[in-house]
Amino acid sequence: MSSASAPLSARQIARRRRGRALRRTWAEFRRHRSGVVGLVVLTAFVLMAVFASLLVDPEGLEVTKATGGVLEGPSGQFPLGTDDNGRSVLTLLIYGARISLFVGLLATAISMVIGTLMGLMSGFFEGWPSAILFRVTEWFLVIPFLPLALVLASVLGRSLWNIALVIGVTSWPGTALLIRSQTLSIKERPYLDRARVLGAGRWHLMSRHILPNVMPMVLANTTLTVAIAILTETTLSFLGLGDPTRVSWGSMLEDAFTVGAMTTGAWWFIVPPGVCVVLVVLAFTLVGQSLEEIFNPRLRRR
Amino acid sequence: MSATLTSSPGAATGSAPAARQSYARYVGGRLLGALGSLAFVLVVNFFLFRVLPGDPARTLGRGRFRTEEQLEQFRATYGLTEPLPQQFVTFLQNTLTGDLGISLRYRVPVADLILDRLWPTLLLVGTSMLLATVIGVYLGMISAWNRGRPVDRVWTNSTLTLYSMPEWWLGLLLIATVAVGAGPIPGIFPTGGLNSVDVDPGTFDYVLDTAWHLTLPVITLTLAYLADYALIMRSSLLDELGEDYLVTARAKGLRDIAVRRHHAVPNALLPTTTLVALNLGFVVSGAITIETIFSIPGLGLLATEALSIPDYWVLQGTFLVASAAVILANLLANLLYGVLDPRVRT
Numbered sequence: 001m002s003s004a005s006a007p008l009s010a011r012q013i014a015r016r017r018r019g020r021a022l023r024r025t026w027a028e029f030r031r032h033r034s035g036v037v038g039l040v041v042l043t044a045f046v047l048m049a050v051f052a053s054l055l056v057d058p059e060g061l062e063v064t065k066a067t068g069g070v071l072e073g074p075s076g077q078f079p080l081g082t083d084d085n086g087r088s089v090l091t092l093l094i095y096g097a098r099i100s101l102f103v104g105l106l107a108t109a110i111s112m113v114i115g116t117l118m119g120l121m122s123g124f125f126e127g128w129p130s131a132i133l134f135r136v137t138e139w140f141l142v143i144p145f146l147p148l149a150l151v152l153a154s155v156l157g158r159s160l161w162n163i164a165l166v167i168g169v170t171s172w173p174g175t176a177l178l179i180r181s182q183t184l185s186i187k188e189r190p191y192l193d194r195a196r197v198l199g200a201g202r203w204h205l206m207s208r209h210i211l212p213n214v215m216p217m218v219l220a221n222t223t224l225t226v227a228i229a230i231l232t233e234t235t236l237s238f239l240g241l242g243d244p245t246r247v248s249w250g251s252m253l254e255d256a257f258t259v260g261a262m263t264t265g266a267w268w269f270i271v272p273p274g275v276c277v278v279l280v281v282l283a284f285t286l287v288g289q290s291l292e293e294i295f296n297p298r299l300r301r302r
Numbered sequence: 303m304s305a306t307l308t309s310s311p312g313a314a315t316g317s318a319p320a321a322r323q324s325y326a327r328y329v330g331g332r333l334l335g336a337l338g339s340l341a342f343v344l345v346v347n348f349f350l351f352r353v354l355p356g357d358p359a360r361t362l363g364r365g366r367f368r369t370e371e372q373l374e375q376f377r378a379t380y381g382l383t384e385p386l387p388q389q390f391v392t393f394l395q396n397t398l399t400g401d402l403g404i405s406l407r408y409r410v411p412v413a414d415l416i417l418d419r420l421w422p423t424l425l426l427v428g429t430s431m432l433l434a435t436v437i438g439v440y441l442g443m444i445s446a447w448n449r450g451r452p453v454d455r456v457w458t459n460s461t462l463t464l465y466s467m468p469e470w471w472l473g474l475l476l477i478a479t480v481a482v483g484a485g486p487i488p489g490i491f492p493t494g495g496l497n498s499v500d501v502d503p504g505t506f507d508y509v510l511d512t513a514w515h516l517t518l519p520v521i522t523l524t525l526a527y528l529a530d531y532a533l534i535m536r537s538s539l540l541d542e543l544g545e546d547y548l549v550t551a552r553a554k555g556l557r558d559i560a561v562r563r564h565h566a567v568p569n570a571l572l573p574t575t576t577l578v579a580l581n582l583g584f585v586v587s588g589a590i591t592i593e594t595i596f597s598i599p600g601l602g603l604l605a606t607e608a609l610s611i612p613d614y615w616v617l618q619g620t621f622l623v624a625s626a627a628v629i630l631a632n633l634l635a636n637l638l639y640g641v642l643d644p645r646v647r648t
Contacts, residue, residue, distance in 0.1 A: 138335065139342040142632050144583070144624040146590050150605055151350055151621050154612045227466065234468050235591060239606055253471065257595065262478035263493065270478060274471040281466035 028294045035290025041283035045276075049097040060091035061247060074268055081268035083252070084259040092247050093272050099248035100280070103164050104230035110168025111175060111229070112222050118172065119179025120214065124187065124206055134180070141173040146235070153241040160243045167232050175221050182214050216295035223288030227281045234277050249273040328640045336633040343625040347618055348393050402622065403615035407608070412619040416601065422496055423600030425512075427589050430520045434527035435578050439571070441528070442535025446570075447562065449540065458536065461529040469526030470591035476518050477595065491518050494597035519596045523589065527581065534577055539570040572643055576635045583631030584624075 008016070029035055048055065072082040080089040122133035149166045156162045186192070192209055200209075236242060237250025238257070256262075256269040384392070396402070402412035441461065445454040464472075481493040492498070492515050501511045542548065543566055551561045590602035597603065601620055608616035 135335075135338065139339050142339050142583070142625065142628045143343065143346070144621070144628050147605060147617075147621040147624040150590075150609055151617050154609055154614070154617060155350060231466070231468060235470070238468070238470060239591065239594065240609065253468075253474070257474065262474050263482050265478070265482070267478060270471075270474055274468065274475070277468060277471070278463065278466050282463060285462060285466055 025294060029290060032290035032293065034286045038283040038286030038290070041279055042287065045097055045280050045283070046101065048094055049101050052094045052098055056088070056091045056094050058095070060088050061095055073266075080272050081266070083255060083269055084261075089252075089268055089272060092252055093249070093276060096247050096249045096252055096273065097276065097280075099160065099243075099246050100230055100233060100250070100277070103160055103167075103233040103248070104226050106161075106164040107167035107171070107229040107233070108222055108226045110164065111172040111225055112218065114168070115172035115175025115221075116179050116214070116218055119176040120183055120206060120210065122176070123180040123183025124202070124210065137173045137176045137180075140170070141177070143170065145170045145232075149232075149236055149241070150239070153236065158241055158243060160246065163233060163236050163242055166236070167229050171225060171228060171232070175218075175225065178217060178221055179214055182217050183210055186210050186213050216291075220288055220291035220295055223284055223291055227284035227288065230277065230284070231281050249277050325640060325644075329637060332633055332636045332640075336629050339629045339632075340626065343622065343629070344394065344397060347397075347622055347625075348390055350618075397622070402619040405608075405616050406613045407616070412615050415604065415616065416619055416623055419599060419601045419604045421600075422598050423589050423593065423602060426516060426519055426592070426598060426600060427523065429516070430523035431527055431578070431581065433520070433524045435531055435574075437524070438528040438531025439535045439574055441532040442574075443539060443567065445532065445536045446539035446543065457532065461532040464525055465529035465533065467526075468591075469522055470595050472525060473519070473522040473592055473595045476522060481518060491515075494595075496598050516598075519592050519598060522596075523592055526592075530577065530581070531574060535570065535574050538573045539566060542566045542570045572639070575642065576639055579631055579635030579638055580628075581631075582634070583628030 052058075067086065072078060072086075074081045078088045078090065080093065083089055083092060118133055118137055122130050122137065124130075125133070148170055152166045152169075153162060156165075187210065192205060195205060195209055233242075233248065234250035234253070237248050238254045240254055242248055242251050242254075244251075250273075252273040253270065256266070256273075259269075261267075261269040400413050402416070404410065405412050405415055408415060441457050445457045448454045477493050481491045494515075496512060496515050497503075497508065498511050498515075501508050548561055548565055551565050552558070556565075589598075589600055590605060592598070593600045593602035594606045601623070604616060605620040607613075608620070
């Protein structure tokens with residue numbers, strides 16, 4: 001392994017080290033059966049969302065071009081029946097994956113950026129700046145999420161972006177607290193003192209020493225946050241706060257609820273979207289938990 | 303332990319005056335924090351509706367006004383013609399005296415409306431939370447004690463699935479099966495509402511009728527909350543099971559069951575207690591979806607109904623009440639934790 005004839009540059013060494021760390025993590029991950037199952041399910045759903053237009057005809061989404069009857073049961077032509085507009089539920093389901101995953105990922109990105117920044121800074125700084133950041137995090141932590149989301153969505157209007165924004169803005173405090181405690185413990189380690197003595201500035205310390213050490217936890221947390229974000233997207237869409245022109249699993253369930261699919265026995269309109277939500281959320285949770293166990297040695301013995 | 307239950311700093315004659323004093327300081331800090339949070343919520347509440355792009359009068363009365371005079375009158379009624387700082391002072395005065403505005407839909411004070419709708423929500427969420435806590439803690443204990451065995455795997459997987467499920471979807475499934483009836487399953491429960499119209503209030507039948515109506519919503523919410531408690535109880539008990547003091551207890555000759563019951567469980571209950579206290583705050587907001595699908599006339603339904611108007615004052619009021627509840631519960635959780643675990647009083 002170390003038989004390189006020419007001396008390696010710092011960059012090459014770093015790349016090799018990262019490659020090794022990645023392979024080690026992957027080998028570790030493969031031993032978590034539930035995590036692997038989750039990853040397989042996720043891959044399937046992501047592929048379905050990406051190649052939606054190859055799987056089914058996008059024209060099936062248009063109400064005016066619907067060919068089926070109202071709330072028709074499953075048949076050869078419509079494997080999962082039709083909705084109240086005569087569209088194939090299967091088509092809606094496949095395209096719904098796009099919106100649900102997109103909003104979930106976007107919201108998570110917003111939440112992660114805010115949460116990581118706030119956590120890093122409130123852990124790294126000392127004195128009153130840290131205290132203020134911590135207080136702000138606590139304030140956001142106590143805001144009841146759903147009522148705020150209702151208020152925001154009603155004021156901002158109904159769109160995909162607003163839903164993602166609402167979820168992102170309200171779900172970051174947990175991440176911030178986690179990152180903060182992680183930062184606080186890393187900050188006390190001797191190698192940071194050494195770097196400081198060698199003349200490292202705040203920015204260098206934060207970006208080169210603390211952030212890389214916090215990143216694994218951020219990754220595990222991100223996966224868990226996506227699960228919650230997708231769940232929340234579904235709930236908000238169900239309450240009618242989603243983009244009315246797009247189909248997501250939540251909006252399908254809203255439709256099903258509004259037309260009373262439970263009372264007419266149209267189970268094919270209620271069960272599939274919910275099952276998809278459960279599968280995706282469960283998959284993200286399983287992957288996230290496995291990552292957490294890998295990166296957090298304290299959890300390993302479980 | 304009991305000495306720390308009282309928190310008056312003046313009565314420092316007890317056995318542990320120092321501990322008492324430190325708890326008093328802890329309480330003071332937490333109280334200040336809660337007040338700060340409350341102030342923050344008030345500010346958010348004010349600015350959410352007023353500093354948004356556009357004319358608040360038009361936003362608030364969306365599409366309701368045909369003429370300029372109507373707009374002017376609306377502005378004057380809600381004090382929207384005054385400068386912003388003045389508006390804020392008025393808002394504070396009104397809110398602190400319990401005046402939350404008038405509902406655009408019902409034409410009655412929002413505060414009265416909220417008080418009216420509080421009872422069904424408390425009944426529904428309170429019952430569910432109690433059940434969920436008891437069952438969840440029990441399941442978590444069973445799982446942790448049988449870690450890795452089939453029992454543990456079954457319970458952990460079921461709670462994880464429940465955790466991944468939108469609780470209202472579960473409710474919809476229950477409505478479709480045991481309320482409406484599907485195939486061989488008879489519909490035995492009502493599909494929604496809190497009471498039948500033909501039962502006299504005040505009689506015993508009325509109580510039974512309410513219970514019958516609340517069965518499905520309570521089951522749904524219990525299952526939704528339960529997952530949280532079971533998972534946290536399992537993981538905190540597992541944390542404790544690895545601790546040295548348990549080895550010591552066993553080495554002293556105590557039986558396994560005694561060690562678990564008297565040493566591990568009380569300590570593992572700490573995080574669960576906090577979670578329960580914290581969740582108490584989400585009483586108001588927790589039932590939004592469940593009340594919507596079962597049409598139970600509580601705070602949650604009030605909020606979702608207000609959404610379609612949109613009845614901003616009602617939304618603002620429910621948001622305020624919901625946040626206040628969370629802050630209060632948070633304070634309670636912290637104080638409780640301070641009593642149970644003296645280490646946090648730093």
